[in-house]
Amino acid sequence: MDWPDLHALELLVAVGELESLSAAARRTGTAQPNASRTVARLERRWRVRLLERSPRGAVLTPEGRQLAASAERVLARCRELQEEVERVRGTAAGHVTAAASITVAEYLAPAWLAQFRLSHPEVDVRLQVCNSAEVLRRMTAGEADVGFVETPRLPPGLGGAAVAVDRLLLVVTPDHRWAGRSDGIDAAELAAEPLVVREAGSGTRSTLDQALAGHPLVPPAMELSSNAAVLGAARAGAGPAVLSELVVRAEVDSGRLSTVPVRGCRLERTLQAVWRPPLTPGPATDLVTIAVSGSA
The missing domain is CATH 3.40.190.10 (Periplasmic binding protein-like II)
Incomplete structure (x- = not known):
């Protein structure tokens, strides 16, 4: 395939926008005689008359306008390619x-x-x-x-x-009524308790909501946008919380919070x-x- 060069396409598009071959030549940094030869080469290659020449100058023919519109789409994709090259090159x-x-x-x-x-x-x-x-x-x-x-x-x-499987744990203060219940609680009981929770859109909140799907949920005691804030509120007695085992491990090991088993739901995520x-x-x-x- 004998492809036209991109400069020729840029010139053709510029003629369509400026309605002047000389103005298009100036925009693209092309000498006037070279611009005329470039358009003539396109006309020979495509066997289509692209310009209407008159004493006032040259404008695109209807066929020329149609091909200039296609040329603009080609140039836009070329610009996208160059942007992607620069992005990949920056990463590399x-x-x-x-x-x-x-x-x-x-x-x-x-x-x-x-x-x-x-x-x-x-x-x-x-x-x-x-x-x-x-x-x-x-x-x-x-x-x-x-x-x-x-x-x-x-x-x-x-x-x-997958990079890890993470368990969510229900934690309460040591003096909470659920603390020390070796048999734990069921999903319905958890859903009926005002909890300190992460914000909607967090993976922790999504996992909890999916685990309790099918059970009527009461409004949360608090909705906070960080693990540290939820952990601090739970430790202060604002309510039970369900957080990643990674988050609560130190608090549980120190005795500041207690874990409570939950039956009937899967508090785990990948x-x-x-x-x-x-x-x-x-x-x-x-x-x-x-x-x-x-x-x-």
Whole structure:
């Protein structure tokens, strides 16, 4: 296929926009005689008359306007390609943007990033911390190279792999009426209790809501946007809380909080690395590999 060069397409589009070959030549940095020869070559190649020549200058024919519109679409795709090349080149040159849910960012990502740093000292890693819904939005929008979430379902267009299985635990203060109940409580009883919960959109909240689906839920005692805030409120007696085992482990080990078994629901979720396919070789893929291998 004998393809026209992009400069010729730029000139054709400029003629259509400016309705003047000389003005189009100036815009594209082309000498007037060369601009005329470029259009003539296109006319010979395509066997279509592109310009109407008159004493006032030259404008596109109806066929020329139609082809100029197609040429503009080609140029737009070429600009998209160049932007993608620059994005990939920037990543390969040493920049990775990772978006992680709060639990993953606080308890798992630091070890992964430390290991990544040892093998990629030249790569600048930027970690964005937000809830799982926002991580997925940023991944879909192309605002991050790799993401880590606490939700099992991924939107179309994203790939994923498990990095860990995380249990959620119900915790209460040692003087709460549920503390010390070896047989625990059932899901209906948990749903009927005002809880201190994470915000909607967080993986922790989504897992809890799914676990209690089918049971009437009372309004929460408090809704907070960080693990630390939920943990602090539960410790202060604001109400029971359901949080990742990673989050509550130290408080339970110290005796400041007690765990309560919950019957009849599954308080467990898979933590995932997510990416936009294909997962091509590079620093972002290496970070995913470190996270996935850490779960083995």
